[in-house]
Amino acid sequence: MTSAADGAAGPTGGPPRNGPAVAVRGLVKRYGALVAVDGVDFEVRPGETFGFLGPNGAGKSTTINILCTLTRPTSGVATVAGHDVVRDRDEVRRNIGVVFQDPTLDGYLSAEQNLRFHAELYGVPRAVTADRLRQVLELVNLWDRRADLVGRFSGGMKRRLEIARGLLHSPRVLFLDEPTVGLDPQTRSAIWRYITQLKQTEDITIFLTTHYMEEAEYCDRIAIIDSGRIVVLDTPQALKASVGADRVQIATADDRAAMAALADRFGIAAAVHDGAVTLSVPSGREFIPRLFAELGVPIRSVSVSRPSLDDVFMSYTGSTIRDADEVSGSEWIRRMARR
């Protein structure tokens, strides 16, 4: 068994690499009366970073568990790297790396021992183990800490080590289930730096779940999932464009006159939000000069904001993701899903 010196070497056999990295059709998972995943279809292209965005209990973790062969679907078909997740579990397992939501490291072992355990378990050829180990540890900046016991690591370090471990056997698809949950903002952005970096060095598809809107921006495409169904699936840019309008807020000397003028001269219905006249227009950049020229009411300040993914989520699900997170019972659903 020889090692390939370049990242293009795929695992043995199997379907060609240009097929979808993940393909899911009509996936359903029921736990008794509860439907965790309710007929989901999507495809993940090779090499892309694909995000599952949704509140807790939306079915994200259940979907990942099915794709990782740890949970059997009630119905539907899913393939990962071309292999069926029910029939070819072993083939799927060889081709994936997983970072679970909850840590799965052995705190009594050192960082290096945790990785060596993984390498042996996956049968990584001994000739390349040392090099590959160093490579993944350097990628997440833990090479200097390799001899330390993992039990003494911070949450962020543990997550980084798990990412390194998930990459160790050069999987074709890396699953990251809420890779930054429970971490402070600084650590979260560091984790994203590592993920972006690994995309440059590894030939890999990333499938991740998150309920942080701002993190969905790192994805090539995102699927918004709510109550077990995919509500919409597209690139973050297209999704934002689909919501359409930019939001313009102006502070004027006379808000009532300004609103009347907007209705008269521009045919725009404006309202007062947060103490400012707020209106929606297709393109804020082009609208502002006209506004100044034609409004006829002195303007003290103006702000334009592009639609955020929060707006996208709001427009497709009717609630903000934070509200949805607080829906009662979601924690219970999550626990069910983890079984």
Added chain:
Amino acid sequence: MAAGTVVGVRVPDRGLRRDLRAVRVVLHRELIRYGRDRTRMISGLSQPILWLLVLGTGLSSLVSRSGPGVNLRTFMFPGVLVMSVMFTALFSAASIVWDREFGFLREMMVAPVGRTAILLGKCLGGAVVATLQGAFILILAGLAGVPYSPPLMATLLVEMFLTALMLTAFGLAIAARIKNMQAFMGVMQMAAMPMMFLSGALFPLANLPGWLTVLTRVNPLTYAVDPMRHAVFQRIAVAPPLRATLSPGVTWGGWRVPVPLELGAVMALTLGFLALAILQFRRAD
């Protein structure tokens, strides 16, 4: 990154060699964890030493008056070896419940290796650790009047290992589907004490009332204690009648079960428990 090229890794096909590597690394991890856990090592030693030195010595004052002969500690020594092996082995089996609680089990479950390989590694790891723990007690043989003869030591080590395998497999069969540590410990307490009391570790299994005879004969541990006591009594000078009293062997309706058959029973039970554990574990998968 310092290195320019990415080291690509090919995960080889499943096969015996891959599974053996998995067995070995799971075993290795158990050893590393045991080595790191001094408290477990020491606490595991304290109980058998208490039995041997305090109880053994205390009770022998009662016995020695009834006639000259063997120190009671000598009689108890094999029993104490088995006890120490038992507690360590059952505790080792608990590691699978720990792994489940602390998430590490998922790391193993999502890997492309057979569930059998994972359980075999756990079983061997637990057995090696338990045998090591027993070996520490073996060092105290002199205090119990047991000679340090190399063949005897070797025999006892092998028999301890077989015992440890059986008990770890037994523990795994129970642990395979238990999801939290408290529940496991409860079940273990319930199983361990009767097993010990009914095994002949503490009293000879002859001239017992019928019901007790039956209970001792269906206890797997009985067939682990007797070969070890037999080995010890073969190596010490003792009058035949006393030997017959203290090491009467295990009888099935008057027929004395030979040591090889006893050891065979231990191995058969090991396979049975292991099969049960694998079955349970697969079903939980």
